[in-house]
Amino acid sequence: MARRSIWKGSFVDLFLMKKTRENEVSNVGLRSRDAKSSSAALRSSSTGVTILRKIWSRRSSILPEFVDCGVRIYNGKTSVRCQITEGKVGHKFGEFAFTRKRRPSRTNIGPGRRGKK
Template sequence: MPRRSIWKGSFVDAFLLKMRNKRENLSSRKIWSRRSSVLPEFVDRFVQIYNGKTFVRCKITEGKVGHKFGEFAPARKRKPSRTDIGPGRKGKR
């Protein structure tokens, strides 16, 4: 489901369009633009997406077309669940 209006099209950063037009090898390409949409030309390629700290290697499949690159490189760590929270917890009160 696109979030932008149809007449505008999906947002893709300029350097990604240049990469697409040059037909460069995307496997060695690092992508900082998390807001850019995945285009069908990127299918079956590996890219490295920046998550704010490191690069996350990701394979682009047909199911990812139309989504944003940032969706596939989580930028925040998950907190481990704490089992001692709640009314039955033991310890200091």
């Protein structure tokens, strides 16, 4: 697997960093537009989980600032919920939202069901 050069650093889209800063400010409760958003901000700050809404950037790396954030990663069809933990730091968002359907494992077919040769 190819690795990125250390001197380049991790790749993160700029709008993700903006969203984390906006969420930090709204969780404090200082910038609330109406009662609904302030109650949602209080709920998320009391549980310690912030939600970054939807993310279309599967190529961005997960930074330590994103820990304890709930994100919804777009996989090409729907958004997949993902809770960011310390173990996911350094990975890409796309690793946690599969783009292909999982094929169910095929069970063994008994000799009576196969048919005669």
